Amino acid sequence: MSKNSPTPGQEDELQLTSTLKRAVTRSLPLWISSLQPAELLPTVILWAVATVVTGALLWLLSDVFWHGTGQISWEFLTTSPSNAGRDGGIAPIVVSTSLIVGVCMAVSVPLGLGTAVLLAEFASNSSGLGQLVRLSLDVLAGVPSIVFGLFGNAFFCKTLGLGFSILSGGLTLACMVLPILIRSTQEGFRAVPEDYRRCAAALGISRTAILWELLLPAAMPGVTVGLLLGLGRALSETAALIFTSGYVDRMPESLFDSGRALSIHIYDLAMNVSGGEPHAYATALVLVGFLVLINGTTSWLAERFRQSKIFVL
Amino acid sequence: MALLAAAIVLLIILFLVWETLPILQSIGLARFFNDSSWHPTSEEFNLLPMLWGTLLVTVGAVLIATPLGIASAIFCHYYAPRAIANLYRRLVELLAGIPSVVYGFWGLVVLVPIIGRIRPPGASLLAGILILTLMILPTITLVADASLTSVPPEYLRGCAAMGLGRWATVHGVVLPAASSGLLTGVILGTGRAIGETMAVLMVCGNVVQTPKNVFEPVRTLTANIALEMAYATGHHRAALFVSGLVLMVIVFVLVIAAELLNRGRIYV
Structure with missing residues (x-):
């Protein structure tokens, strides 16, 4: 599952995409529309998912780390x-x-x-x-x-x-x-x-x-x-x-x-x-x-x- | 030289068939589904409980991990500020590299006791599903992430020009455009879940039975091989190779499905 390394032409496109994405996430009308219920609910859900997943993953890592460090010498x-x-x-x-x-x-x-x-x-x-x-x-x-x-x-x-x-x-x-x-x-x-x-x-x-x-x-x-x-x-x-x-x-x-x-x-x-x-x-x-x-x-x-x-x- | 990969695949199939041939000839395939139970030492070879175990654990994990994984990828691409998205991606990549035995160990010492407090014995179908979810989540997220990256930028420009909101863009345009890539991720995740051995072996309790609810222990095909291979001889050993062959066939079907879906666009 290695990522494709972009050829020069693709590189420009990628650059454009990320600029565009930033523009989309920052533009004012979208900000306002993001307060509507149809937009707000998915936003809340996605942030919640990310928090839960991060929580679970950090739990695993920190658990191994805390219990492990005490034993290692x-x-x-x-x-x-x-x-x-x-x-x-x-x-x-x-x-x-x-x-x-x-x-x-x-x-x-x-x-x-x-x-x-x-x-x-x-x-x-x-x-x-x-x-x-x-x-x-x-x-x-x-x-x-x-x-x-x-x-x-x-x-x-x-x-x-x-x-x-x-x-x-x-x-x-x-x-x-x-x-x-x-x-x-x-x-x-x-x-x-x-x-x-x-x-x-x-x-x-x-x-x-x-x-x-x-x-x-x-x-x-x-x-x-x-x-x-x-x-x-x-x-x-x-x-x-x-x-x-x-x-x-x-x-x-x-x-x-x-x-x-x-x-x-x-x-x-x-x-x-x-x-x-x-x-x-x-x-x-x-x-x-x-x-x-x-x-x-x-x-x-x-x-x-x-x-x-x-x-x- | 280039045929080496093909040769190894052939060799694997050859050896699996070679080892299973005696039992298939003397006993036949039907008895693996009709026997009354799995007691290989007294010549009873019912694989169905293990097949159910594999199926239930896999389906459960895929059902939970798919929405979470795709949501994670969407979060990285369209919702999170850049710094958080990068951190999140790093974390997921890190988790993709953690060995299954560490997931299993964590599940055994942390998750199983917690489930045990709700309903003993703790080592159960549920524990297996949760651990597998955590394990295939990075796979699904990373492939979904790659396929979201390949959504043509014109689509996004079009959405922005029409003043679509973020979720409207994602739901109405991005998801349909990336659907084949997302599905490939799910298939890859499924393959990983079916083949997973150590984590499932450590948290599922390994009782040979068809579970009636998620709190009952199960044994999967892979765990069965890992547990019994050490002392298996004769027909018992051959029966384990049959389960290996079954796994191989399932994976083969999944790989072909993924191949047909994206014609190699994701990897090559």
């Missing part, structure tokens, strides 16, 4: 869990999570990037191939994570014989984040002005060189946004990991060891361990902290990406 981040997670910390879980996400990104980034380049630069979107791939991506993006879990369990754990391991979990997640990666990377390539390609072609530069020297650097912001979005999705996933990377909360020794992800730790503490709530809150805060950091960077980058018409190489 350097020690919590650097020691192993003991007593089923009621005591100790989350060090091995952070390590397992990073390994799972690392495997996922290491596999999905090259594959996603390659597919996106091919789709954006070498295949037209209306061709049969383009259509098929787009539909597959839509389906893939919509498949419930638990179904990915089933698939991962049947394919990576059983058929390929990887068992419950960090590798199985990472590979399952790679299938999940692929659509996100491909989408945003494609956006990035689309946003590179057509002139760049024509100029380069006019100079007689080979297609490979154009790709490496010109398009890839220019599309970098889009690629980065996709990367971060994928990272966020991988980090927050739980259901797909339960039957692929497993529950074991020891420090993993290799990629073939089972490892517990942060989100599974939260689930386990909340559901299966009585008295695990304080540490579940703390783990949730750590996870949310990571995600806020990633999402913040993403939207900051995306904003810069939209604003800059000429890319910094």
Whole structure:
């Protein structure tokens, strides 16, 4: 669901729309008409909805924040869990999570990037191939994570014989984040002005060189946004990991060891361990902290990406 | 390389079918709806209570989240001052990125006790609906927001020229113009609600039954897989893959519907 980055012509239109909207919201006759009952009632309702939604969302965030901050310390981040997670910390879980996400990104980034380049630069979107791939991506993006879990369990754990391991979990997640990666990377390539390609072609530069020297650097912001979005999705996933990377909360020794992800730790503490709530809150805060950091960077980058018409190489 | 995505989809379907084939051959599809109950260890495989669970939770959440989400998007675009609209949008984006397990955890420790005070046991259909509402609200809001952005500015100019009020503009012109985009958002939200596992698993109580009111616990298809996969073998395991296949089919239908609706205008 990435936003379209506007072409120069659209940009003017967008500018016009927002100016217009401001004019509409400030004009005097509308102000007066907004006091009529037919206008007043929707206004009140919409403000009420916004207040309720904001209230609910802030309630959730502040609850996690208040209960979590009391528990978090350097020690919590650097020691192993003991007593089923009621005591100790989350060090091995952070390590397992990073390994799972690392495997996922290491596999999905090259594959996603390659597919996106091919789709954006070498295949037209209306061709049969383009259509098929787009539909597959839509389906893939919509498949419930638990179904990915089933698939991962049947394919990576059983058929390929990887068992419950960090590798199985990472590979399952790679299938999940692929659509996100491909989408945003494609956006990035689309946003590179057509002139760049024509100029380069006019100079007689080979297609490979154009790709490496010109398009890839220019599309970098889009690629980065996709990367971060994928990272966020991988980090927050739980259901797909339960039957692929497993529950074991020891420090993993290799990629073939089972490892517990942060989100599974939260689930386990909340559901299966009585008295695990304080540490579940703390783990949730750590996870949310990571995600806020990633999402913040993403939207900051995306904003810069939209604003800059000429890319910094 | 480009066919990779298609290959993965195929592979997923292949493996789901492969794992379910033995049970479909020996038992047949009908027994998943006709058996007296869900006792997979004694070969009774009635999926209907779980299907009802999924259906009720999803429909409830979509019914509540749709008006709220669309109202939120309209609020951002046409009612809120710019600063508030930006803040509100940031908040919704932030919420779209919060993991489902955190929603579930919050629901478990905050929402379930509150509902339990009104009517025990607390972990119920209602809790599931409320948590899912909160989860799909950002999806619906963000897609609605994008489709409101794409309403042609001439329409707004026309409305302003005719001196239409704000609600008259929104209700009479903007909403019909953006309707296909709004519907896409709802479909995407529905897909997310159907596939959601962790949050629902944590707040719904997971009793296999067809609920008679919103305060009774339910178990959804997804929760059923998550709960029983760990120890399932043989036909039991295959039965869980059947529920996975059912979910996959539902999502497939939704994606095609969304595709037909907007022909890819939202994403591409």
